[in-house]
Structures are given as structure tokens and as C-alpha cells.
Amino acid sequence: MSNKIEPRILKGFRDFLPSKEIERKRIIGILEKNFESFGYVPIDTPVLEYTEVLLGKGGGETDKQVYRFEDNGGRDVSMRFDLTVPFARYMAKNRNDLHLPFKRYHINKVWRGENTQRGRYREFMQCDFDIVGIDTASADFEILMMMHDSMKAIDVNDITIHFSHRGIFNRLLDRLEILSSSVDILRIVDKLGKIGEEEVMALLKELTTESNAKEILDFIKPAGSDEESLAKMERAAGGTSDDTERLKTIFGYIKECGMEDSFKLDPSITRGLDYYTGIVYETFLDELPGIGSVCSGGRYNNLASLYTKEELPGVGAAIGLDRLLAALEELGRVSEKQSVTDLLILALDEKLYGHYHNLSRQFRKADINCEVFHTKKKLNAQFKYAEAKSIPFALICGEDEFSSRTVNIKDLDKRENWNGLTVDEAIAKLSENKR
């Protein structure tokens, strides 16, 4: 008879074992450094908010997915389901303490009670970066460059960022006198990649005339070159406008920075959400386009309209970290390191533990991650521990070495030994050979 509790976890939630968490933190660390190199600053917001603040006074399609409850003080609260709504609330609340344009990044967990059968998680990471309080081509381009450089920074080199401009699409709908159906049309167009042209055509015809449907379908098909696509879009939208000029300016920056190989003007990119007003984009891995966009976003003209009359235009993107990590895993691009320890000090003599610990500090001070084996077990068990933790080097110090103030270092992979080193010599050897 056992009255133990089963250590189970909730469906859609995950434990992260060390190798996965090390890799996730490594990637997040690189992204953070990259965002900061562009002048973006980190912020944090509460996981729990008033439900009204997150969902507004009405309630949309996401509501059913939200973790919502009454707290012990009788308040109607919810766990955040994205990082955009809390950011809008944050801008409105802290407006007087923030200088515009404000550039922030936020990498943290969000929760949605989604159907887990589609391989989705109920707890997952979002990674957002936005610049708010400005509406220029330079700001639009900065976000594109950050997306591009972020992927390169984590060694994802073969990407294509598909981009377009929502404003130009809206001008087409306006010309066709169907702008009022734009939300429904956007939702259909956004499915092009999944359901194909024929199905999109059929769905559009339910909403508008066949001739309009054809014009829309023609609009979203890329032409041979980006220049041709742009010219075609311009014609369809009724000629030159601020929106087409904006797109041309951004194009110019892309070329001047030599990044044109990673970008493609793709009029089928419209993004389903209706708050986008300008440039919109999605990022695909050339080796794994099927997994979908790993970094998407666009320009919006009014971030915090739910909370304040002040107009806060902005532009931003979000990296789908879980999808990106899954892709890297599929491409065999993730490290399976069980630790980041460089050196294990073996326990040869119980009396020498003080010395072992003293040695360990000297290595750590020289930036060599070092641990001491804490029980005097057989050497085999100690080597097995090193293997389990992917530790590449061992330090051996018995009574003889202690007397002569030396140590022996063993390269556990290459099975080489360097014997009779002083601590300084050992540090130099290890620093040279660190992996």
C-alpha cells in the first residue's frame, strides 16, 4: 500500500530537463544580447492581471482559452495569454516614465488552454520586440534588420523574410469597394499557404463578386521579381501612394545594407489580425518552410487604444521560440550538453577535500567551470558521473601531487594526460583547450 502522490504534470505543460533548458537559455541569451545591441531594453509585467484589462469589456475568440478565475479577494483575474496586451497596458500606465520612441523586448511565458492534440502547448514562451511612438521607414526597417540579425546570431542563416504592406492591400479593397469586409477577406487570404488558390477563390466568391475575387487572388500572387511585384501591387492599389513609397524606401535600406538575399516581397502576407496598418512580415526557414513562420509582425497605428486616448503607433515582431527550438532540433542543430562544467576534480583522498575546494575556486576565478566530486567512490563511478554530465576534463590530485603542489589533468574524450602541472599551468592548458 502506497499513499504517495503521482508526480504528474498537466497536459500541455512541460518540465525542462537540463540539456533542453541549457539550450533554451543559450538561445534566449543570444537574442537578448542582440536586442540590446539595437538599444532595446527589457521590461517585465505581472503574470496575473485583471480580466477586464486583458480581455476588454466585451470578449473575443481567445476568451475560452484564457486561464481565468476569481482570486481569494474576489477579483476577476486572468493569466496573460500574450505579451502584446500587457505591453499596451504597461505603456498606458507608465507613459510618464517612458521616453518616446520606446524600444522594448520581453521574453517570457504565456498561457492558453489550447487543444493540445494539434501539438500545441498550454504554457509557452513568447519573445516580442517593438518600437513605439514613431512611424517612419527607418523604424520599420530596424525591426526587419533585427529579425534578420537575430536569426543569424543563433546561426540560422538560411531564412527568407516575406513582407508586404497592409495599407496597399487595403487600398485595393477600397478601390473594389469591399473594404468593409476586410477582416473576413484577410482571414481567407491568410490561409493561402494551407488551403491553396482554388479554395481561397471559392471562399472569396462567397463574400464578393468573381471579378473582385480574381483581382484579390491576382494581387496576392508574387510576380517574378520584387520590383515586378511592387509595380503590380501599385497598379492594383490605384497608383503611387505613401504606402508604396514607404515600401520602396525600406527596399532601398535593405539593399544598402546588403541583406536583399534574405528578403522577398510577398503580397500574400497580410497577417490575420486586423490591427496591422503598415508593413507586415513572416519569416521562413529555407530548410524547413513547412513548419511555418518563426518570426512575424508588423506596423500598427494605435497600440494602447483600449486604455488611453494618446495614439501610440508602433512596429514590432515576435519570435516563436518553441517553434524555432523544435525546428533547430529537427535540423540537428541543438546541443545536447548536460552541463557547462569544464573540469571535474576527482576525489582521491578524503583528507584532501579542503584542498580540492580550494583548487576549484582558483579554476573558477580563471573562468573554468569546475566541480568537486563529493564522495570518495571508485574512480569508475567518478568517470561515469563526468560522462553523464558531459564534462570534458578531470583533475587528479592524490597525496603525492598534494606534496609537490602539482595536479594532473586528464582529457576524458581524447584520453590524454598532462601530468605534474602547477595550478597556473593547468589553468593555461584548460583555457587553451576549452570546448
Next chain:
Amino acid sequence: MSNKIEPRILKGFRDFLPSKEIERKRIIGILEKNFESFGYVPIDTPVLEYTEVLLGKGGGETDKQVYRFEDNGGRDVSMRFDLTVPFARYMAKNRNDLHLPFKRYHINKVWRGENTQRGRYREFMQCDFDIVGIDTASADFEILMMMHDSMKAIDVNDITIHFSHRGIFNRLLDRLEILSSSVDILRIVDKLGKIGEEEVMALLKELTTESNAKEILDFIKPAGSDEESLAKMERAAGGTSDDTERLKTIFGYIKECGMEDSFKLDPSITRGLDYYTGIVYETFLDELPGIGSVCSGGRYNNLASLYTKEELPGVGAAIGLDRLLAALEELGRVSEKQSVTDLLILALDEKLYGHYHNLSRQFRKADINCEVFHTKKKLNAQFKYAEAKSIPFALICGEDEFSSRTVNIKDLDKRENWNGLTVDEAIAKLSENKR
């Protein structure tokens, strides 16, 4: 008339503005690096767990503080209120994938619906590190050394780690034949610092005889030196034992590593929680002892007994990050940086934006955090932005500099100018003068 929603946040929850979040992340980064230098690996667990898993089948004093609710699937779930219980569940669940001894750290948020009037937060950070699956003096000492070195790493040098041994205290209670009241006695003794000797004596006398109360009070008072304290404890506990030997061994390591100035044997440290069985400790800032312990913990002999029959002895500590940050703020020891940007490229000429962005990439590649000012505003407004973001340097490049392929750099604090530099020269100057 306005139908805007008030952008308020819940009581006990906080937004983190950039300067605070930059500092928090800086400190966390240093701690993580330090933990990893000792071979500790990061893990992660879900924020939501089955209530039964977190609270057990019964329910204790913490229950009222837990954020507990029924999810949309009718499950009884709770938000984690600490990182210890999820860690125990994690060890039991993933036991086969983990090699013992297992060393992990976990820095993340937990939630408790505490009374906010006492200046407590309902959402706060915990920072735990533990080594599990081993019971030796070397492991005990490692945690002490990590506490010590963690504080030094974040430049908190004047600390005293007060430590004692729960086993020795229990031996005293056993000798006095009042071991069965140990939980209540521990709770009283733990209050010594707050309520004073007299009050402790009064409370103890309610539980046991005056002579016992006197012996306990005498036991918990430190003697002149650590050696005298140890001798006194040993006598009170009925002589030498494994526990006193363990304490002496740890003492030896502390001395051999030259850390004795930061340690003090303090028999009044017992920790309120009843799962501790061996060494226990609390850390005080010499400059601000009044704020209480910033890092505490101890040895326990059975981490995951709620979920598994396997005994998992361990030793660990937790840094009270929020308290520590508050203390550093009080000591004027936190940076108020609004960003980590090194260089702002000023917008002098609309036509040069492509060039500005191209320049920015070259600086970033040389590890200089660099941003472009995105609108052609008056220079005054641009300098004001640099000031608001604590950016120390500006780059000036107009048509003349563009033609001659040079740039001018301005040190905004010292009001010095370096003119007519090539990009490489500018990079060298900035790398030298970075702050």
C-alpha cells in the same frame, strides 16, 4: 465621456520599468554564471500544477495563500508558491533521466496571496540551488561556498553567514526528552531576533519546564568564539556525535579556503521549517542586518517523500532576490541605467538613413550597442533622447562626412569631440572609452 479601461495592476504585483529590469537581469545573470561555474544546471517546471501535487492530500498553513482554481477542463490546479515543491515533484517524475548527485538552480517567479500591508509582494522571484542525492560535508560546504561567492560576485562583500546544525539541536531536545515538541520549539527559537530573549523564555516555559527552557536559551546563545560555541553545543547535546564531527569538518574547509571572516557559528539559527535535518544557515548583510536573511537554507534528508519511496537527501539554499535588490537599492548600490546603448547615430540627413543603418551594423559587430535616431528632428530633441536613455556617445555624419567616408564622435558627458574618424578608428575609440 470615455469608455477606456483603467490600465491598473493587481495589488502586490509589479511592472518593472527598464532601469529596474536591466538591474534585475544583470544580477540574475551574474548569479547564473556563478551557479554554472559550480556545475549547477538550470531546469524549468510549469507555473501551474495539479493542486494535489503542490499541496499534498491534506493541506497546510500556506493553502490560504495559494492561487488555486478550476481550469476549463475541470482540473483542480494551483500556481506554484515556491520552487522547492515543484523540484521535489520534478525529481520524482524525471528520476530516470537524472544522474545523481544532481545539482540544479532555478530562478523564477512564484505567487502567494500574502497580506501586502507588510510590504510583501504577491508575485516575486525565488532563486534556489540544491544538490540532491548525496549527504557529505563536502556537499554541505559547497552550498556555503556558493552562497559566499554569489554575494561576492554581485559585489556584496560584507556579509556574515550564520550557520548551525539542526541535528545537534535535536540531540539537545532529545536529551531533555522534549523532542516531540520540536516543531513548536523551533518556531519559538526562530523568533529570537525579532522578539528577544525574555519573550522567547516566556513562550518556552509554556511548553516545558523552566530548567529546560533555560538550557535551550543557553544553547542558542553564541559564545565568544566559534570554537567555544561548538564546544558548548557539543556539551549540551551530550557529547561528540556524527553531527558535531560534520560541523567540525565543514569548519576545516571554511578555514582552508580562507573564508572564515564571512562565517559565524550561531546556534540560534534553526530555521522554522521542520524538514531540515543537518546544517542550516542564514546570510546577513553587515551594513543592513535589519532587513533579515538574504540567503538561507539547509540540509534535508528526504526531498521527494510525497511522491516516491526513494530517499533523496540534499542540501540547498535560496537567495531572496527581491529582498536583496531592495537592500542594494537602500545602500545606493544599484545602477539606474535606462538602457545599455553605447552609441546613438544622429539623424542629420534623411537621404543618409541607409548609410546610418549600415554604419550601425558595423558598430554592433564590434560589440558596440548602437541605435539610429529614426526621425529627422532638431538636434536638441535627439540629444534629449540620448540623455533619457543614458547613452554616452553620439555619432554625427552629414553629407560632408558621408562624402569623405568619415564620422564624428561626440562624448556626451565630457563634451569632447573626435572628428574625421574612419569607422575603424571610431570603433577603436569607442571600445577604449566604453562605460
